[in-house]
Amino acid sequence: MxxxxxWSPQIRQxxxxxxxxxxxxxxxxxxxxxxxxxxxxxxxxQRMAEQCDARLRLYPDxxxxxxxxxxxAQFALQPQQVxxxxxxxxxxxxxxxxxxxxxxxxxxxxxxxxxxxxxCALYGIECQAVPLDGDLHxxxxxxxxxxxxxxxxxxxxxxGLALPLSEVRQLLAGNPDSVVLLDEAYVDFGAExxxxxxxxxPQLLVVQxxxxxxxxxxxxxxxxxxxxxLIEALNTVKDSFNSYPLDRVAQAGAQAALEDRxxxxxxxxxxxxxxxxxxxxxxxxxFSGPVSSSNFLFVTHPRRDAAQLQQALRERKxxxxxxxxxxxxxxxxxxxxxxxxxxxxxxxxxxxLGQPGQSPSHSSTP
Numbered sequence: 001m002x003x004x005x006x007w008s009p010q011i012r013q014x015x016x017x018x019x020x021x022x023x024x025x026x027x028x029x030x031x032x033x034x035x036x037x038x039x040x041x042x043x044x045x046q047r048m049a050e051q052c053d054a055r056l057r058l059y060p061d062x063x064x065x066x067x068x069x070x071x072x073a074q075f076a077l078q079p080q081q082v083x084x085x086x087x088x089x090x091x092x093x094x095x096x097x098x099x100x101x102x103x104x105x106x107x108x109x110x111x112x113x114x115x116x117x118x119x120c121a122l123y124g125i126e127c128q129a130v131p132l133d134g135d136l137h138x139x140x141x142x143x144x145x146x147x148x149x150x151x152x153x154x155x156x157x158x159x160g161l162a163l164p165l166s167e168v169r170q171l172l173a174g175n176p177d178s179v180v181l182l183d184e185a186y187v188d189f190g191a192e193x194x195x196x197x198x199x200x201x202p203q204l205l206v207v208q209x210x211x212x213x214x215x216x217x218x219x220x221x222x223x224x225x226x227x228x229x230l231i232e233a234l235n236t237v238k239d240s241f242n243s244y245p246l247d248r249v250a251q252a253g254a255q256a257a258l259e260d261r262x263x264x265x266x267x268x269x270x271x272x273x274x275x276x277x278x279x280x281x282x283x284x285x286x287f288s289g290p291v292s293s294s295n296f297l298f299v300t301h302p303r304r305d306a307a308q309l310q311q312a313l314r315e316r317k318x319x320x321x322x323x324x325x326x327x328x329x330x331x332x333x334x335x336x337x338x339x340x341x342x343x344x345x346x347x348x349x350x351x352x353l354g355q356p357g358q359s360p361s362h363s364s365t366p
Contacts, residue, residue: 014122017115020321029341032319034157034186034296036215037338038267040253041260044216048253060248062239067251070258071223075195080228083235084254086245088185088209088222089115091234095205095224097123098233099179104148109138111328113157113183136290136298137161140171150175153183155191158323158333160292162191172201179230181205188213188268189275190293195225202227212295213268214257221246221254271295275336281346282334285353289331296335298328304353306330312352318345 020033068082085091096119105128108116120127136159155162187193205226211217289299310322321333
């Protein structure tokens with residue numbers, strides 16, 4: 001017999017976020033969770049190993065001072081404008097609690113990161129979906145309406161489309177009295193960060209992660225940039241339930257990853273090159289979709305069901321992501337893997353679609 005009678009009433013109503021499948025064997029090609037196909041910085045691994053000594057008996061710095069200093073320096077901000085947490089998901093959760101509970105609906109795109117409505121439900125916030133246009137673009141003029149805050153991923157997920165900084169500025173200018181949270185998890189793959197606008201717009205909170213472009217999804221480090229008053233609110237919530245969100249290993253690894261610019265540039269350039277190659281190959285197979293500024297592609301095929309394609313790929317031990325939301329039910333989100341992984345995907349799709357062609361491995365490899 002279930003013991004849900006012990007649950008808090010609100011929890012019974014929650015529909016929790018469902019993460020992408022994580023197989024336990026190593027013989028899968030994982031193109032479903034937008035992880036980096038490349039290893040983290042060697043410097044980051046070295047710095048983390050150096051922290052694994054007797055000091056682990058001690059609590060870490062609760063303010064992550066050295067890491068916050070490094071982040072602030074990278075974005076030409078002050079440390080009091082930086083907040084860090086266990087991945088950008090925790091940073092987002094704290095921001096929803098600290099900054100978006102104003103008794104009015106929070107505006108989010110109708111096709112977007114599906115964790116946003118979960119946060120709203122968890123914290124008792126009304127969530128209002130704002131439809132993307134027919135080409136799956138965010139139209140900032142649609143957000144010129146009363147609200148208790150605006151949350152936008154830029155680039156958007158799962159579409160991969162990015163707003164130019166001029167439109168971000170227009171959005172901020174039109175909403176001077178509401179917090180505008182920009183989730184920039186994928187910004188390093190082709191979009192322009194709004195971090196440069198933090199000093200100009202006190203209502204702007206920019207959230208980033210080291211999971212994607214820094215290849216540290218397993219470390220769980222995210223951060224927010226904003227006016228010191230916004231950061232103070234985040235710290236107040238953090239210190240009300242977990243004063244030590246980042247351990248000393250994570251703090252050291254994150255700082256080193258930020259310092260190792262050469263590694264960051266190398267792996268992001270390889271991913272962008274493979275993205276262009278994969279987009280062209282998928283187009284040749286009949287797929288279409290938005291032009292991506294992220295480390296994934298969002299594609300549909302005019303004659304094949306996306307769920308069936310996902311299953312056919314899974315039978316070949318290749319994982320991609322499919323969403324059942326009606327408007328995008330015939331799309332697949334495909335992480336850009338290593339070049340050999342991308343080539344394996346194309347070969348599998350050629351087989352599934354009955355379109356054998358020249359082996360992708362003979363093409364120019366980024």
